[in-house]
Each structure stands twice: as C-alpha cells, then as structure tokens.
Amino acid sequence: MPPVSSVTVSESNGLTFLDVDNALATARISLFGGHILSYVPKSDDKERLWVSPHAYLNGERPIRGGIPVCWPWFSDDHGREKGALPSHGFLRTQVWKLIDSKDDDSGTTIELSPSFTRADGFENECNVSMVIKVGNTMDISLITENTGVAPFEFNCALHTYFHVDHIQHTLISGIEGQYKDKLDNWALKATPTPYAITGETDRIHLAPIKTADIEVDGNAFTQVVSEGNDSLVVWNPWQSAASISDMDPFGYKHMLCVETSLTQGKTLAPSECHTLKQTIVPR
Numbered sequence: 182m183p184p185v186s187s188v189t190v191s192e193s194n195g196l197t198f199l200d201v202d203n204a205l206a207t208a209r210i211s212l213f214g215g216h217i218l219s220y221v222p223k224s225d226d227k228e229r230l231w232v233s234p235h236a237y238l239n240g241e242r243p244i245r246g247g248i249p250v251c252w253p254w255f256s257d258d259h260g261r262e263k264g265a266l267p268s269h270g271f272l273r274t275q276v277w278k279l280i281d282s283k284d285d286d287s288g289t290t291i292e293l294s295p296s297f298t299r300a301d302g303f304e305n306e307c308n309v310s311m312v313i314k315v316g317n318t319m320d321i322s323l324i325t326e327n328t329g330v331a332p333f334e335f336n337c338a339l340h341t342y343f344h345v346d347h348i349q350h351t352l353i354s355g356i357e358g359q360y361k362d363k364l365d366n367w368a369l370k371a372t373p374t375p376y377a378i379t380g381e382t383d384r385i386h387l388a389p390i391k392t393a394d395i396e397v398d399g400n401a402f403t404q405v406v407s408e409g410n411d412s413l414v415v416w417n418p419w420q421s422a423a424s425i426s427d428m429d430p431f432g433y434k435h436m437l438c439v440e441t442s443l444t445q446g447k448t449l450a451p452s453e454c455h456t457l458k459q460t461i462v463p464r
C-alpha cells in the first residue's frame with residue numbers, strides 16, 4: 182500500500198495552507214510568509230502558538246501571530262530611515278514554495294523556500310530554505326547560504342507568538358545577562374529574576390540563550406530551545422495592542438513572543454551556511 186501523506190493542501194482567500202496531521206501532532210502552515218500558524222502536540226492536545234483573531238489571512242499584510250520569519254533584517258534595522266523598507270524584511274510577505282514533504286515514525290518534515298531572496302535593501306546572492314519538523318516537538322530551521330563571491334551581513338528571527346492562558350500568570354526562566362530595552366531608548370538593563378511580564382515589554386536579550394522555559398500558573402508549559410542565535414527577543418505589547426489594527430485590545434493577555442534571533446549582524450563568507458533553529462518543546 183502506498184504511504185498516506187499526513188499533509189493536506191488547501192486554498193482560502195487566495196492563500197495556500199498546509200495542514201499536517203500525523204500520529205504525534207497537528208500543524209498549520211501558510212505558504213504566504215512561510216508562516217507557521219498552529220502546532221498542537223497530541224501528547225496534551227494544547228495549542229502552543231497564538232494567532233490574532235484579527236490577523237489578515239489574505240496576503241494584504243504580514244500575519245499577526247504564529248511564527249513570522251524575519252529576514253534579512255530584524256525590525257527596522259535595515260540602515261535606512263524607519264519605514265523606508267518593510268519592518269522585519271521581505272520574506273514574511275511573499276509566497277513560499279513547498280519543496281518537499283516526508284513522513285517517518287518521528288513525524289513530518291516539510292521543506293519550504295521563499296520565491297526570492299534579493300530585494301531593495303539586500304542585493305546579495307544566497308539561498309534560503311526552512312525545514313519544519315512536526316512531531317513530539319516542532320523544530321524550525323531557517324537556513325541561509327551565501328552562494329555569491331563576496332561576504333555579506335544579515336540578521337534574522339523566528340518571531341514566535343506563543344499561546345499563554347494568562348500573561349499575568351506567566352513566568353519565563355532560563356534568560357540571564359543584559360538586555361536592550363527598546364521602550365527606554367535602548368538602555369542596557371539586567372534581566373529580572375523571576376521574569377514576569379507585567380506591562381509592555383520589548384527587549385533584546387544580548388546572549389546566545391539556548392533554553393527558555395515558559396511557565397503558566399506555576400506549571401511548565403513550553404520550552405523554547407534556540408540554536409544559531411546571538412539574541413532572544415521578548416515582546417508583549419500590553420496596552421499598545423489597542424493601537425495595533427490587527428490585534429484585539431486585550432489580545433496581549435494570551436500571547437508572549439519569545440524570538441530566536443540574530444540581531445547583532447552575522448557575516449557569512451562565500452559558500453558559508455548559517456542555520457537559525459528554534460525547537461518548541463511541550464512540557
């Protein structure tokens with residue numbers, strides 16, 4: 182008997198979605214943005230990602246929630262005036278291609294690649310792909326390879342919006358060292374312990390933090406394992422959610438962004454390859 186693929190392809194509002202349903206987990210991925218929207222491990226049937234109920238799912242804007250792919254710059258760090266180029270780069274607003282999909286006993290592995298990697302603000306020659314493994318954990322690898330003859334510098338992030346039941350009852354552990362506070366003119370501050378989110382938070386933790394645990398109501402819920410990063414970004418807009426058009430004013434209560442990131446500028450030599458990896462581990 183031929184193997185049954187665990188991936189179903191569907192179209193809605195002009196976007197293409199991949200729905201994965203295997204023995205270990207379900208997941209939903211939009212080819213617009215190469216954007217993961219859902220990951221539910223069957224070990225506890227609990228959604229790990231948050232997507233705004235007001236997210237644009239028609240290609241008009243980047244999707245608010247899930248895992249936006251930021252590349253080749255983070256935020257407005259593109260060297261031009263703020264607003265001159267798209268925030269977080271140009272991969273999250275383009276249609277990606279499905280390159281491959283495979284099932285085995287440990288889950289489903291999907292490979293995607295963006296349609297183009299050169300645009301205003303980044304003219305270097307490179308290949309980008311993303312490999313997503315849906316199983317007992319979700320592993321996302323964003324791979325950048327310099328295929329040109331000159332070195333280039335870039336940044337990137339897997340800007341994951343994690344679902345939390347109540348932000349007021351959420352703690353993060355495993356983050357140490359200093360962070361840059363975007364809300365306080367980039368002042369350098371010490372990471373708090375315990376690390377609770379009590380108001381608007383926008384922090385770039387400047388260390389290659391490998392493991393961060395999200396705990397809700399005193400229970401370990403999701404572990405975030407990062408590789409190939411030089412930073413971890415923690416973001417919750419709190420009251421500012423009210424001024425974000427694709428977010429509910431109270432949407433901040435159920436999400437926490439923990440973003441596996443390169444924000445300090447990574448130089449890639451010709452033929453060199455970099456992998457930014459985030460593993461979402463249900464606890």
Ligand SMILES: O=P(O)(O)OC[C@H]1O[C@H](O)[C@H](O)[C@@H](O)[C@@H]1O
Pocket residue numbers: 243256268269340363383384414415416438440
């Ligand atoms: O609204 P977006 O462009 O998707 O960005 C959402 C957020 O992304 C990151 O977490 C940045 O640190 C924040 O400053 C930004 O507000």
